[in-house]
Amino acid sequence: MFSKYDLIVVGAGHAGCEAAAAAANLGSSVLLITMNMGTIAQMSCNPAMGGVAKGQIVREVDAMGGYSGIISDKSTIQFRMLNKSKGPAMWSPRAQIDRMRFAEEWRLALERTPNVDMWQDSVIGLLVKDNTIYGVKTSLGMEIESRAVVLTNGTFLNGVMHIGEKKFGGGRTAERASTGITEQLVELGMEAGRMKTGTPPRVDGRSLDYTKMEEQWGDENPGKFSFTDTEVSTDQRCCWITYTNGDVHETLKEGFEKSPMFTGRIKGLGPRYCPSIEDKINRFAERDRHQIFVEPEGWNTCEIYVNGFSTSLPEDVQQRALQLIPGFENAKMFRPGYAIEYDFFPPTQLSLTLETKLISNLFLAGQINGTTGYEEAACQGFMAGINAHQKINDKHELIMKRSDSYIGVLIDDLVTKGTEEPYRMFTSRAEHRLLLRQDNADIRLSPIGHELGLISDERLEKVTQKVAAADALVKFTRSQGIEMADANPMLEGLGSSALNQNVKIHSLVGRPHVGLQDIIKVSKPLAEATKGLDNETIEQAEIKIKYESYFEKENEIVAKMLKMEDKEIKPDFDYNKIVSISKEAREKLFKIKPRTLGQASRISGVSPSDISVLMVHISK
Numbered sequence: 348m349f350s351k352y353d354l355i356v357v358g359a360g361h362a363g364c365e366a367a368a369a370a371a372n373l374g375s376s377v378l379l380i381t382m383n384m385g386t387i388a389q390m391s392c393n394p395a396m397g398g399v400a401k402g403q404i405v406r407e408v409d410a411m412g413g414y415s416g417i418i419s420d421k422s423t424i425q426f427r428m429l430n431k432s433k434g435p436a437m438w439s440p441r442a443q444i445d446r447m448r449f450a451e452e453w454r455l456a457l458e459r460t461p462n463v464d465m466w467q468d469s470v471i472g473l474l475v476k477d478n479t480i481y482g483v484k485t486s487l488g489m490e491i492e493s494r495a496v497v498l499t500n501g502t503f504l505n506g507v508m509h510i511g512e513k514k515f516g517g518g519r520t521a522e523r524a525s526t527g528i529t530e531q532l533v534e535l536g537m538e539a540g541r542m543k544t545g546t547p548p549r550v551d552g553r554s555l556d557y558t559k560m561e562e563q564w565g566d567e568n569p570g571k572f573s574f575t576d577t578e579v580s581t582d583q584r585c586c587w588i589t590y591t592n593g594d595v596h597e598t599l600k601e602g603f604e605k606s607p608m609f610t611g612r613i614k615g616l617g618p619r620y621c622p623s624i625e626d627k628i629n630r631f632a633e634r635d636r637h638q639i640f641v642e643p644e645g646w647n648t649c650e651i652y653v654n655g656f657s658t659s660l661p662e663d664v665q666q667r668a669l670q671l672i673p674g675f676e677n678a679k680m681f682r683p684g685y686a687i688e689y690d691f692f693p694p695t696q697l698s699l700t701l702e703t704k705l706i707s708n709l710f711l712a713g714q715i716n717g718t719t720g721y722e723e724a725a726c727q728g729f730m731a732g733i734n735a736h737q738k739i740n741d742k743h744e745l746i747m748k749r750s751d752s753y754i755g756v757l758i759d760d761l762v763t764k765g766t767e768e769p770y771r772m773f774t775s776r777a778e779h780r781l782l783l784r785q786d787n788a789d790i791r792l793s794p795i796g797h798e799l800g801l802i803s804d805e806r807l808e809k810v811t812q813k814v815a816a817a818d819a820l821v822k823f824t825r826s827q828g829i830e831m832a833d834a835n836p837m838l839e840g841l842g843s844s845a846l847n848q849n850v851k852i853h854s855l856v857g858r859p860h861v862g863l864q865d866i867i868k869v870s871k872p873l874a875e876a877t878k879g880l881d882n883e884t885i886e887q888a889e890i891k892i893k894y895e896s897y898f899e900k901e902n903e904i905v906a907k908m909l910k911m912e913d914k915e916i917k918p919d920f921d922y923n924k925i926v927s928i929s930k931e932a933r934e935k936l937f938k939i940k941p942r943t944l945g946q947a948s949r950i951s952g953v954s955p956s957d958i959s960v961l962m963v964h965i966s967k
């Protein structure tokens with residue numbers, strides 16, 4: 348029934364959709380097999396994309412030709428740039444999303460992508476011969492062949508959901524679990540582990556009293572994720588903030604003895620940074636309240652996501668506790684919160700291309716690698732799709748560096764250090780975060796997407812022009828002065844001290860709280876020079892003026908570091924040849940097979956002295 352495909356992608360979640368699109372856009376014939384075509388790109392939990400460090404990832408995927416940014420823009424119901432009061436390395440775009448529209452837009456985008464076929468079925472096994480994958484087996488009894496496979500099973504592998512003492516198999520609420528794949532991979536020699544995550548209850552917005560909550564609107568001038576010409580949504584929906592209190596906590600505690608977490612029924616480790624409400628009450632006992640974001644699930648639905656109230660306590664306890672939250676007195680629940688345990692594969696079993704070391708042409712991406720989050724999943728899918736295509740066509744692999752992207756940081760962390768708990772991206776994980784900003788993702792990465800063939804000449808040209816225009820503007824501000832009489836009323840309005848002599852615009856922009864847009868309003872020459880420039884170009888120039896010296900220092904550090912980072916180690920390097928490294932280092936080096944000295948230096952158990960010895964040997 349099926350002819351042989353170049354690539355089969357298993358699972359149409361955030362990872363699977365990006366993997367299928369990327370490989371197909373590069374020219375591979377792709378079959379996307381997913382259990383339920385009605386849940387393509389389903390957001391399992393929070394209807395939101397981006398946020399701290401995650402927003403940067405969405406921008407990076409977009410800059411290289413992925414779809415997540417475009418789809419998010421098309422389904423945004425509220426946009427905020429988080430951390431705007433901090434430096435630009437911390438600015439993080441975050442959008443509240445219309446859950447149903449997001450899924451619909453992804454499906455439409457895949458339907459419009461030539462080379463992507465879709466098939467609704469469950470994959471129950473892999474076709475493997477001589478340690479190479481050549482296809483999959485499905486629950487309808489089919490064997491479908493391909494040259495490579497990307498597995499993106501999310502939370503579905505042997506998934507078990509918990510609500511209080513109730514326990515049932517499933518990959519996500521109202522969806523079946525996936526069996527067979529873990530068992531086969533373990534039999535073939537891979538190691539599997541268990542993790543858990545959870546989600547809050549959804550409630551009927553018609554039963555809430557919003558007058559008792561704080562309104563939270565998005566940005567006055569909202570931005571967007573994609574560097575393409577997607578529209579900025581000017582309309583937006585409001586979110587609200589409310590708080591738990593002592594009574595809520597006491598009520599929740601009544602359910603603790605039936606909690607699957609506290610009674611030890613859940614064994615898998617959950618995300619430390621996104622604890623359930625029962626975890627928060629337990630771990631932060633001194634806090635008498637916790638913040639709850641009340642978030643609409645879309646433009647046209649009354650369904651509300653209760654962000655901050657993730658729980659797996661019995662549903663009646665959830666209901667009683669919810670009704671003690673201000674504004675929720677008459678709350679009706681649509682569905683209870685639950686926890687889910689699932690299998691993952693420790694990602695140290697992968698190479699930096701996300702291909703498994705054990706089975707050739709088998710790639711793993713998304714939550715199956717121990718991560719949590721749509722954005723983390725999407726970027727891995729994108730990279731796995733690209734690398735699968737490159738591999739089967741004997742083209743170069745795409746390995747992102749820690750100094751060029753969050754994607755590079757994420758994959759290097761996973762593959763080199765592994766993870767024992769669900770891995771979530773943070774700005775603090777990126778040592779060069781000053782350079783890895785959301786504003787310059789296009790400048791950093793569009794050339795890579797272009798070289799692959801995912802970014803058009805036109806799009807790259809736009810980026811080149813943006814950089815040139817921003818540089819020209821910076822140069823202009825160095826030579827163009829501003830009169831005290833023009834500047835001082837503006838400075839007073841901004842709470843910045845008055846000038847006592849005329850200065851160059853460049854030095855004025857160097858002040859905190861003073862931006863190019865403020866000066867454009869009072870300087871005719873600057874207004875003239877910026878006529879026709881878009882806001883992003885002006886912002887790029889401003890960021891350069893304010894932070895140039897920091898960026899230069901960081902770039903010097905990167906250049907020095909790259910000398911070591913890029914020293915290549917051959918995949919078949921024999922560590923037994925080196926007698927003077929520790930036994931632990933030797934074992935870990937054999938296991939991880941680092942590709943560079945830099946990667947080797949980040950393996951836990953490999954000490955600086957091991958690295959010095961290794962450096963001598965690989966230079967021989």
Ligand SMILES: Cc1cc2nc3c(=O)[nH]c(=O)nc-3n(C[C@H](O)[C@H](O)[C@H](O)COP(=O)(O)OP(=O)(O)OC[C@H]3O[C@@H](n4cnc5c(N)ncnc54)[C@H](O)[C@@H]3O)c2cc1C
Nearest residue numbers: 358360361362382391392393470501503713714720721724
């Ligand atoms: C209850 C819960 C709460 C979560 N909370 C959040 C949150 O608030 N925010 C957040 O960022 N992340 C959250 N996560 C994690 C987030 O959903 C995942 O990180 C993200 O969706 C992972 O994307 P993925 O593509 O790896 O997998 P998924 O989105 O889970 O997609 C997997 C896909 O594979 C399909 N599939 C699985 N097995 C097979 C098979 N054998 N054959 C065919 N198809 C198969 C499934 O049908 C599904 O379409 C939560 C997850 C769950 C389940």
Ligand SMILES: NC(=O)c1ccc[n+]([C@@H]2O[C@H](COP(=O)([O-])OP(=O)(O)OC[C@H]3O[C@@H](n4cnc5c(N)ncnc54)[C@H](O)[C@@H]3O)[C@@H](O)[C@H]2O)c1
Nearest residue numbers: 393397398399544545546586618621640642654657719720
């Ligand atoms: N259940 C899980 O297993 C799991 C795992 C990881 C992440 N998550 C979820 O992923 C989501 C993303 O993670 P995150 O930590 O970046 O959270 P987030 O994006 O929801 O929040 C990041 C920051 O954004 C702000 N924010 C939150 N909600 C907002 C709203 N409605 N409007 C405006 N600003 C808001 C807050 O300042 C918050 O600190 C979270 O909602 C979390 O629940 C869940």
